[in-house]
Amino acid sequence: MMTGMAKNDRASWLKGASNECCLLPAGVAKPWRLVLLGAPGVGKGTQAELLAQHLGACQLSTGDVFRAAKTADPCERTPALNQALDYMKRGELVPDSTVLGIVRERAKCLRCRGGFLLDGFPRTVAQAEALGELLAEHQVQLDAVVSYELPIEQIVTRLGGRRTCEKCKAVFHTLTMRPKVDGVCDHCGGALLQREDDRPESIRVRMEAYETSTRPLADYFQRQGKLVTVSAEGTPGEIFQRTLAALGA
Ligand code: AP5
Numbered sequence: 001m002m003t004g005m006a007k008n009d010r011a012s013w014l015k016g017a018s019n020e021c022c023l024l025p026a027g028v029a030k031p032w033r034l035v036l037l038g039a040p041g042v043g044k045g046t047q048a049e050l051l052a053q054h055l056g057a058c059q060l061s062t063g064d065v066f067r068a069a070k071t072a073d074p075c076e077r078t079p080a081l082n083q084a085l086d087y088m089k090r091g092e093l094v095p096d097s098t099v100l101g102i103v104r105e106r107a108k109c110l111r112c113r114g115g116f117l118l119d120g121f122p123r124t125v126a127q128a129e130a131l132g133e134l135l136a137e138h139q140v141q142l143d144a145v146v147s148y149e150l151p152i153e154q155i156v157t158r159l160g161g162r163r164t165c166e167k168c169k170a171v172f173h174t175l176t177m178r179p180k181v182d183g184v185c186d187h188c189g190g191a192l193l194q195r196e197d198d199r200p201e202s203i204r205v206r207m208e209a210y211e212t213s214t215r216p217l218a219d220y221f222q223r224q225g226k227l228v229t230v231s232a233e234g235t236p237g238e239i240f241q242r243t244l245a246a247l248g249a
Contacts, residue, residue: 008052013060013109014068021058028056031115032249033140035122035131035226037217038148040206041159041198042232043239045171047148048119050240055249057115064119065102066094067169091197091205093213096126103134110138124213128220144247145221148239150232152207159203163192177236 011019032055036044048059066088069081077085080101084094103121110116122128135141150158161174163183167190172179179186197206221227228246232239243249 008058008114010058010060010064013058013106014065015072017106017108028114031113032057032117032247033110033115033143034247035118035142035145035221036120036148037145037214037221038232039150039152039155039210039214040203041155041162042148042150043158043236044119044148046236047146047239047243048117050236051117051243054240054244055115055117057117058109058112059117059119060106060109060121061119062094062099062102062121062123063088064169065106089196089202091202091209093123093209096124096130099123099127100130103131107134107138110134110140122217125216125220128217142226144228145217145226146243146246147218147221147227147229148232149229154233155207156203159198160200162195162198164195165190166193167191 009022011021013021032051034051034057036048038044045059045061048061051057052059066081066084069077070085080098084098087094099121118131122131157175158173161176163172163174163179164170165172165185165188168185168188170185170187171177172185172192179192183192184190185192196202218227218229230239230243230246234242
Protein backbone atom coordinates (compact mmCIF):
# COMPACT_ATOMS: atom_id res chain seq x y z
CA MET A 1 0.00 0.00 0.00
CA MET A 2 1.37 3.40 -0.94
CA THR A 3 0.44 7.02 -0.64
CA GLY A 4 0.64 9.85 -3.16
CA MET A 5 1.25 7.64 -6.19
CA ALA A 6 1.63 9.29 -9.61
CA LYS A 7 -1.62 9.29 -11.54
CA ASN A 8 -1.88 6.82 -14.40
CA ASP A 9 -3.16 8.38 -17.67
CA ARG A 10 -5.43 5.28 -18.14
CA ALA A 11 -4.79 5.31 -21.90
CA SER A 12 -5.53 1.56 -22.27
CA TRP A 13 -8.86 2.02 -20.53
CA LEU A 14 -9.98 5.38 -21.94
CA LYS A 15 -8.78 4.98 -25.55
CA GLY A 16 -8.88 1.20 -25.97
CA ALA A 17 -6.59 -1.76 -25.40
CA SER A 18 -4.31 -1.02 -28.39
CA ASN A 19 -3.07 2.04 -26.44
CA GLU A 20 -0.46 1.66 -23.70
CA CYS A 21 -0.66 3.53 -20.39
CA CYS A 22 2.35 5.82 -20.12
CA LEU A 23 2.70 5.31 -16.38
CA LEU A 24 2.07 1.75 -15.34
CA PRO A 25 1.63 1.33 -11.59
CA ALA A 26 4.70 0.06 -9.78
CA GLY A 27 4.30 -3.36 -8.20
CA VAL A 28 2.25 -2.89 -5.03
CA ALA A 29 2.37 -5.16 -2.00
CA LYS A 30 -1.25 -6.09 -2.51
CA PRO A 31 -3.12 -5.24 -5.72
CA TRP A 32 -6.66 -4.31 -4.69
CA ARG A 33 -9.48 -5.32 -7.02
CA LEU A 34 -12.67 -3.52 -6.09
CA VAL A 35 -16.07 -2.59 -7.50
CA LEU A 36 -17.53 0.75 -6.34
CA LEU A 37 -21.31 0.62 -6.26
CA GLY A 38 -23.81 3.36 -5.49
CA ALA A 39 -26.34 5.79 -6.93
CA PRO A 40 -25.31 8.45 -9.48
CA GLY A 41 -23.70 11.33 -7.62
CA VAL A 42 -23.11 9.47 -4.35
CA GLY A 43 -19.38 10.22 -4.75
CA LYS A 44 -17.94 7.06 -6.35
CA GLY A 45 -15.63 9.01 -8.68
CA THR A 46 -14.38 11.21 -5.82
CA GLN A 47 -13.61 8.12 -3.70
CA ALA A 48 -12.07 6.29 -6.67
CA GLU A 49 -9.53 9.12 -7.05
CA LEU A 50 -8.59 8.99 -3.36
CA LEU A 51 -8.42 5.18 -3.31
CA ALA A 52 -6.38 5.09 -6.53
CA GLN A 53 -3.81 7.46 -5.00
CA HIS A 54 -3.60 5.44 -1.81
CA LEU A 55 -3.80 1.85 -3.08
CA GLY A 56 -2.09 2.29 -6.46
CA ALA A 57 -5.10 0.72 -8.23
CA CYS A 58 -6.39 2.14 -11.51
CA GLN A 59 -9.84 3.78 -11.74
CA LEU A 60 -11.80 2.01 -14.48
CA SER A 61 -14.96 4.05 -15.10
CA THR A 62 -17.26 3.11 -17.98
CA GLY A 63 -18.80 6.60 -17.86
CA ASP A 64 -15.31 8.07 -18.45
CA VAL A 65 -14.87 5.83 -21.52
CA PHE A 66 -18.11 7.22 -23.01
CA ARG A 67 -17.18 10.81 -22.15
CA ALA A 68 -13.70 10.31 -23.71
CA ALA A 69 -15.37 8.96 -26.87
CA LYS A 70 -17.53 12.07 -27.03
CA THR A 71 -14.49 14.32 -27.44
CA ALA A 72 -12.69 11.92 -29.84
CA ASP A 73 -12.76 12.20 -33.66
CA PRO A 74 -16.36 11.35 -34.75
CA CYS A 75 -14.91 9.15 -37.55
CA GLU A 76 -13.45 6.87 -34.87
CA ARG A 77 -16.83 6.29 -33.21
CA THR A 78 -18.78 3.15 -34.06
CA PRO A 79 -22.57 3.43 -34.56
CA ALA A 80 -23.00 1.61 -31.22
CA LEU A 81 -20.87 4.23 -29.48
CA ASN A 82 -22.85 7.08 -31.07
CA GLN A 83 -26.05 5.44 -29.83
CA ALA A 84 -24.49 5.01 -26.36
CA LEU A 85 -23.86 8.78 -26.17
CA ASP A 86 -27.56 9.42 -26.87
CA TYR A 87 -28.62 7.03 -24.08
CA MET A 88 -26.19 8.74 -21.73
CA LYS A 89 -27.43 12.23 -22.55
CA ARG A 90 -30.99 11.17 -21.65
CA GLY A 91 -29.76 9.56 -18.42
CA GLU A 92 -30.69 6.03 -19.53
CA LEU A 93 -28.43 3.03 -19.17
CA VAL A 94 -26.42 2.13 -22.25
CA PRO A 95 -27.42 -1.36 -23.51
CA ASP A 96 -25.52 -4.25 -21.91
CA SER A 97 -24.20 -5.47 -25.28
CA THR A 98 -22.42 -2.13 -25.94
CA VAL A 99 -21.05 -1.83 -22.40
CA LEU A 100 -19.82 -5.43 -22.38
CA GLY A 101 -18.17 -5.00 -25.79
CA ILE A 102 -16.23 -2.04 -24.39
CA VAL A 103 -15.19 -3.82 -21.19
CA ARG A 104 -14.20 -7.05 -22.97
CA GLU A 105 -12.03 -5.08 -25.38
CA ARG A 106 -10.23 -3.61 -22.34
CA ALA A 107 -10.06 -6.83 -20.29
CA LYS A 108 -6.28 -6.59 -19.95
CA CYS A 109 -6.90 -3.71 -17.50
CA LEU A 110 -8.39 -6.31 -15.13
CA ARG A 111 -4.94 -7.92 -14.92
CA CYS A 112 -3.18 -4.61 -14.20
CA ARG A 113 -0.45 -5.22 -11.62
CA GLY A 114 -1.62 -2.25 -9.55
CA GLY A 115 -5.16 -3.69 -9.24
CA PHE A 116 -8.36 -1.88 -10.29
CA LEU A 117 -11.34 0.11 -9.05
CA LEU A 118 -14.36 -0.53 -11.26
CA ASP A 119 -16.49 2.64 -11.09
CA GLY A 120 -19.96 2.52 -12.70
CA PHE A 121 -19.58 -1.07 -13.90
CA PRO A 122 -21.31 -3.47 -13.43
CA ARG A 123 -24.71 -1.76 -13.35
CA THR A 124 -27.07 -4.65 -14.17
CA VAL A 125 -27.19 -8.28 -13.10
CA ALA A 126 -26.28 -9.33 -16.68
CA GLN A 127 -23.17 -7.11 -16.49
CA ALA A 128 -22.25 -8.55 -13.08
CA GLU A 129 -22.52 -12.10 -14.44
CA ALA A 130 -20.38 -11.19 -17.45
CA LEU A 131 -17.79 -9.61 -15.13
CA GLY A 132 -17.68 -12.85 -13.11
CA GLU A 133 -16.93 -14.79 -16.31
CA LEU A 134 -14.25 -12.31 -17.42
CA LEU A 135 -12.51 -12.42 -14.05
CA ALA A 136 -12.52 -16.22 -14.06
CA GLU A 137 -11.11 -16.22 -17.61
CA HIS A 138 -8.28 -13.90 -16.53
CA GLN A 139 -7.77 -15.75 -13.22
CA VAL A 140 -8.29 -12.74 -10.98
CA GLN A 141 -10.66 -12.37 -8.03
CA LEU A 142 -12.57 -9.43 -6.63
CA ASP A 143 -11.54 -8.45 -3.09
CA ALA A 144 -14.77 -6.60 -2.34
CA VAL A 145 -17.69 -4.59 -3.67
CA VAL A 146 -18.01 -1.29 -1.80
CA SER A 147 -21.58 0.00 -1.78
CA TYR A 148 -21.93 3.70 -0.89
CA GLU A 149 -25.22 4.74 0.71
CA LEU A 150 -26.62 8.29 1.01
CA PRO A 151 -30.14 9.78 1.37
CA ILE A 152 -31.57 10.85 -1.99
CA GLU A 153 -31.85 14.59 -1.11
CA GLN A 154 -28.09 14.79 -0.50
CA ILE A 155 -27.40 12.91 -3.73
CA VAL A 156 -29.47 15.37 -5.76
CA THR A 157 -27.58 18.30 -4.14
CA ARG A 158 -24.24 16.68 -5.02
CA LEU A 159 -25.28 16.14 -8.65
CA GLY A 160 -26.88 19.55 -9.17
CA GLY A 161 -23.75 21.41 -7.99
CA ARG A 162 -21.14 19.29 -9.78
CA ARG A 163 -18.90 21.11 -12.23
CA THR A 164 -16.26 19.34 -14.33
CA CYS A 165 -13.19 20.86 -16.00
CA GLU A 166 -13.61 20.73 -19.78
CA LYS A 167 -9.88 20.07 -20.19
CA CYS A 168 -8.50 17.90 -17.37
CA LYS A 169 -11.89 16.55 -16.16
CA ALA A 170 -11.21 17.45 -12.50
CA VAL A 171 -14.45 17.52 -10.50
CA PHE A 172 -15.62 20.42 -8.30
CA HIS A 173 -18.84 21.38 -6.52
CA THR A 174 -20.45 24.81 -6.36
CA LEU A 175 -21.03 24.48 -2.58
CA THR A 176 -18.78 21.79 -1.13
CA MET A 177 -15.69 21.76 -3.36
CA ARG A 178 -15.44 25.26 -4.76
CA PRO A 179 -12.58 26.23 -7.06
CA LYS A 180 -10.40 29.19 -6.02
CA VAL A 181 -11.90 31.26 -8.87
CA ASP A 182 -15.54 30.64 -9.80
CA GLY A 183 -15.91 28.67 -13.03
CA VAL A 184 -12.15 28.10 -13.46
CA CYS A 185 -10.25 24.86 -12.81
CA ASP A 186 -7.61 25.09 -10.02
CA HIS A 187 -5.36 22.61 -11.83
CA CYS A 188 -5.24 23.70 -15.47
CA GLY A 189 -7.29 26.91 -15.78
CA GLY A 190 -9.93 25.17 -17.95
CA ALA A 191 -13.60 26.20 -17.86
CA LEU A 192 -15.82 24.35 -15.36
CA LEU A 193 -18.98 23.02 -17.00
CA GLN A 194 -22.11 21.19 -15.91
CA ARG A 195 -22.38 17.65 -17.28
CA GLU A 196 -25.20 17.24 -19.82
CA ASP A 197 -26.73 14.44 -17.74
CA ASP A 198 -26.65 16.51 -14.51
CA ARG A 199 -29.70 18.52 -15.61
CA PRO A 200 -32.89 17.82 -13.59
CA GLU A 201 -34.71 15.80 -16.30
CA SER A 202 -31.71 13.45 -16.81
CA ILE A 203 -31.08 13.13 -13.06
CA ARG A 204 -34.62 11.79 -12.60
CA VAL A 205 -34.12 9.16 -15.33
CA ARG A 206 -30.72 8.13 -13.89
CA MET A 207 -32.19 7.64 -10.41
CA GLU A 208 -34.97 5.46 -11.82
CA ALA A 209 -32.45 3.37 -13.78
CA TYR A 210 -30.40 2.98 -10.60
CA GLU A 211 -33.37 1.82 -8.51
CA THR A 212 -34.58 -0.67 -11.14
CA SER A 213 -31.35 -2.09 -12.53
CA THR A 214 -28.42 -1.37 -10.23
CA ARG A 215 -29.72 -1.53 -6.66
CA PRO A 216 -30.42 -5.30 -6.98
CA LEU A 217 -26.66 -5.79 -7.41
CA ALA A 218 -26.16 -5.20 -3.68
CA ASP A 219 -28.06 -8.45 -2.97
CA TYR A 220 -26.23 -10.19 -5.80
CA PHE A 221 -22.80 -9.41 -4.31
CA GLN A 222 -24.04 -9.93 -0.74
CA ARG A 223 -24.84 -13.53 -1.69
CA GLN A 224 -21.26 -13.88 -2.94
CA GLY A 225 -19.96 -12.59 0.42
CA LYS A 226 -18.27 -9.61 -1.31
CA LEU A 227 -20.47 -6.68 -0.22
CA VAL A 228 -19.10 -3.99 2.10
CA THR A 229 -21.57 -1.15 2.83
CA VAL A 230 -20.15 2.30 3.61
CA SER A 231 -22.05 5.47 4.54
CA ALA A 232 -21.33 8.29 2.07
CA GLU A 233 -22.26 11.04 4.56
CA GLY A 234 -19.62 13.60 5.53
CA THR A 235 -16.55 14.93 3.78
CA PRO A 236 -14.70 12.99 1.07
CA GLY A 237 -11.81 12.49 3.53
CA GLU A 238 -14.11 11.00 6.18
CA ILE A 239 -15.72 8.63 3.66
CA PHE A 240 -12.27 7.62 2.39
CA GLN A 241 -11.10 6.74 5.94
CA ARG A 242 -14.35 4.83 6.53
CA THR A 243 -13.76 2.88 3.32
CA LEU A 244 -10.19 1.93 4.25
CA ALA A 245 -11.37 0.80 7.68
CA ALA A 246 -14.22 -1.27 6.20
CA LEU A 247 -11.76 -2.95 3.81
CA GLY A 248 -9.13 -3.42 6.49
CA ALA A 249 -6.75 -1.66 4.08
P1 AP5 B 1 -21.16 7.49 -14.75
O1 AP5 B 1 -20.12 8.37 -15.30
O2 AP5 B 1 -20.76 6.17 -14.18
O3 AP5 B 1 -21.98 8.35 -13.74
P2 AP5 B 1 -22.82 7.98 -12.43
O4 AP5 B 1 -22.82 6.58 -11.95
O5 AP5 B 1 -24.13 8.57 -12.74
O6 AP5 B 1 -22.02 8.61 -11.33
P3 AP5 B 1 -21.54 10.05 -11.30
O7 AP5 B 1 -20.25 10.21 -12.06
O8 AP5 B 1 -22.67 10.95 -11.72
O9 AP5 B 1 -21.36 10.30 -9.76
P4 AP5 B 1 -20.29 9.80 -8.72
O10 AP5 B 1 -20.92 8.81 -7.82
O11 AP5 B 1 -19.01 9.40 -9.40
O12 AP5 B 1 -20.11 11.16 -7.93
P5 AP5 B 1 -18.90 12.23 -7.92
O13 AP5 B 1 -17.72 11.67 -7.20
O14 AP5 B 1 -18.67 12.82 -9.28
O15 AP5 B 1 -22.28 7.14 -15.85
C1 AP5 B 1 -22.84 8.15 -16.65
C2 AP5 B 1 -23.75 7.50 -17.69
O16 AP5 B 1 -23.00 6.63 -18.55
C3 AP5 B 1 -24.89 6.63 -17.16
O17 AP5 B 1 -26.02 7.39 -16.79
C4 AP5 B 1 -25.14 5.71 -18.37
O18 AP5 B 1 -25.88 6.38 -19.36
C5 AP5 B 1 -23.75 5.48 -18.91
N1 AP5 B 1 -23.10 4.29 -18.31
C6 AP5 B 1 -21.90 4.29 -17.64
N2 AP5 B 1 -21.60 3.04 -17.24
C7 AP5 B 1 -22.62 2.25 -17.65
C8 AP5 B 1 -22.89 0.85 -17.50
N3 AP5 B 1 -22.04 0.05 -16.84
N4 AP5 B 1 -24.05 0.37 -18.01
C9 AP5 B 1 -24.91 1.16 -18.67
N5 AP5 B 1 -24.71 2.49 -18.84
C10 AP5 B 1 -23.57 3.02 -18.33
O19 AP5 B 1 -19.57 13.33 -6.97
C11 AP5 B 1 -20.69 14.08 -7.38
C12 AP5 B 1 -20.55 15.56 -6.91
O20 AP5 B 1 -20.57 15.59 -5.47
C13 AP5 B 1 -19.22 16.23 -7.32
O21 AP5 B 1 -19.45 17.57 -7.58
C14 AP5 B 1 -18.32 16.09 -6.08
O22 AP5 B 1 -17.41 17.14 -6.01
C15 AP5 B 1 -19.37 16.15 -4.95
N6 AP5 B 1 -19.00 15.32 -3.80
C16 AP5 B 1 -18.42 14.08 -3.82
N7 AP5 B 1 -18.26 13.61 -2.57
C17 AP5 B 1 -18.74 14.58 -1.73
C18 AP5 B 1 -18.87 14.68 -0.31
N8 AP5 B 1 -18.44 13.71 0.49
N9 AP5 B 1 -19.45 15.79 0.20
C19 AP5 B 1 -19.89 16.78 -0.62
N10 AP5 B 1 -19.79 16.76 -1.97
C20 AP5 B 1 -19.22 15.66 -2.52
